[in-house]
Amino acid sequence: MKRINNTTYGIASNPLFPKYEVAPIKPAKMQNEPLSKLYRSLIKLGYGPIYNVPYGELWVNSVRSREEAYGAHYKHFSSMSHLKNTGYSGFVDNEAEIFGKKFYKKHTLSGEFNYKRNRVHYYGFDTTMNHITDKNYTKQYYQLFEPVVRLQSHYTDSNKINHDIRLAYYNLGDFYNSSENNIKLNTELSTYINKEHLHVKVLADYYNHKQQKDTINDFIFSLNPYFEANGKKWHADLGLNATVDAFNGNTKFYFYPQLNAHYDVYENIIVPYIGASGGLIKNSFRSLSNENPFINPNVHYANTHNKYNVFGGLRGNLSSTTSYDAKVSYGQYDSLHFFVVDYSDLTQLDNKYKVIYDNTSLLNVSGQVKYQYKEKIHFIAKGNYYLYSPKNLERAYHKPDFDITLSTIYNLKSKIIIKADVFVIGNQWALTKVGENSEFVFTESKLLNNLIDANLGAEYRYSKMLSFFLKFNNIANMRYERWEKYPTQRFNFMIGLSFIPF
Structure with a gap:
């Protein structure tokens, strides 16, 4: 049965699996506890006043059934902001989904239909030099229709x-x-x-x-x-x-x-593992625009040939609450893709990205620690170090040299939920313009400093049917650029509620 997706702010979930206890009568019998009540819907609404950010999400789902499961989901998230000294940076994300499953004795037949429409603007230009007021001039949208059917045997x-x-x-x-x-x-x-x-x-x-x-x-x-x-x-x-x-x-x-192989040296505390893999990575319009929505629609396409990727590591459980994983990998890639600003058209605003490719080796060192104490405290810390070595390019453009994620959830008696996240992205290089004449553009590599994005959220569960949330984003108030020329929103917050209508 397909359940409603987990969300940061939601209604407290209860296990579906029944617990058993011995009834105090003779003869002794096993008696099921009553199954928790399932609801058919959930609505989340929120608003961020600083950048005019409305948010809404709706889930509709069937309840327990041995024969079928079905439901629908809709989400709207947008902003009508205008960042300083850039073009209009508003965006609109809409997505809708319907799904269903039919359970047979030995099979499950399922289907879904997904729709997405994401509108962005190529706002990466200096408005003190280019006075463009027509939003349609920088408009771009991506519209997706996707039906899926699946048959699984059991x-x-x-x-x-x-x-x-x-x-x-x-x-x-x-x-x-x-x-x-x-x-x-x-x-x-x-x-x-x-x-x-x-x-x-x-x-x-x-x-x-x-x-x-x-x-x-x-x-x-x-x-x-x-x-x-x-x-x-x-x-x-x-x-x-x-x-x-x-x-x-x-x-x-x-x-x-x-x-892929692993060996348990000692009671799942020390588990070394090794492996080797490879594969063909398809670079499509969908995959590239998902990664960078500011690409030029007329980009060059090539598939990435991951010749091999060898890895080894150590993982295990330090206790009933703490686990770890440390890993080193090395791979060789033919035609690995990189994003750089497209300066080919001297009449344009230089606010779109093109894709270039190069044969590249990649050394990756990663680590992760997880801690969970019952349902009260969840903590995860993970990080990656990347060493790219392109064959022809001067730098691995827009590939950061490290990233770190810290995430904590604190549950106070299932009444107050506090969540904190810190994301760090290391230094990365961009290919930027330093001069031009009537025929050529002159470029050089430019260092983009690392960025820190810290977020804090809280939820108050008034009842099983109603809760309220407050979320603070970019607490450090940094105006950072994941993509050159495209600064992000500074400190902002959202307030909202979740409720079950039926």
Whole structure:
């Protein structure tokens, strides 16, 4: 059954699994506690006055059923702000979803339909030099339609072949009449051969992207068989991924290793692990615009070939409340993508990004610590250090050299919930313009300093049906740039409520 998504501020959730106790009568019997009541809907409303930010979210869901589950979700989040010395920076995010599941004896059939429309503005220019008041001149939107169907089997007989088949399609369009269509079929089969668990993953992925100056056709097919084996203290996956990529009539074949293994040295306190992998990464209009919505709609496309990625680490549980994970990985990538400002058109505002590619190696050192005390305290600290080594580019543009996340949730008797987050993104480099003439633009690498984003939120649960929340964003009041020329909003806050109408 698909439940309502977890949210930062919501109604207290109760376990669906019944607890059992011995009834004080003879003969002794096991008696279920009454199941907690489930509600069919939830509404969240909020408003941020500093940057004129309305927010609303609605969930509608079926209640318990052994036969089916269904529901719908809608979200609106926008801002009508105008940051200092930049173009109009307002945005609108709308998304809607309907979903359903049908439960059979040995199968589950599910489907969903997703719709998104995200409007942004290319506001990354200096208004003291360019006086543009027409918002449509910098307007861009991304509109997505995405139906999905899925069939999963639930055989308990190890001699049968379990299967998970997912068919998805999407159409993505924008303000400049770019259009991308994608159809993807994912299939996973699994069964037992003797004591080993065999998995076979099959992917067929076709997409067509039409833009003003070019059309891209790409078909990717991959076959990934692997064995899963277990011992008393160890676990291992061993397989191979064979991939065919037919990109605009140019067909290439790739083979990638698949190895994951770990060994429990001592009671799940010390668990070393190693692995090797690789794969083809599809760079589509959808993936690139999700990462950076300020890209030029007419960008150059190429898929990233991750030749290999080897890793090793140590993880475990230090106690019943604390766990850790430390990892080192090294990978080699052909045609890894980077974002730089597009200065190719001297008549424009230099406020759009283009995509460039380079063969790059990447060393990544990461660590994570989690602490959880019952349902009262949750804490996580994680960080990454990145060392990019491009072959031809001077810098790994807009790839930070480290990031840190600290997150804490404190639950006071399920009545008051306090959440604090700190995000740190390290130094990164941009390719910026330093001069130009009638024919050429002169650029050099520019260091963008690290940024800190600290947020604090509180929720008061008045009842199971009603709660209130207050959230403070960017407490450090920093005007930082994740993307050069695009400063973010400074300190702001939102106040709101959540309630169950029925």
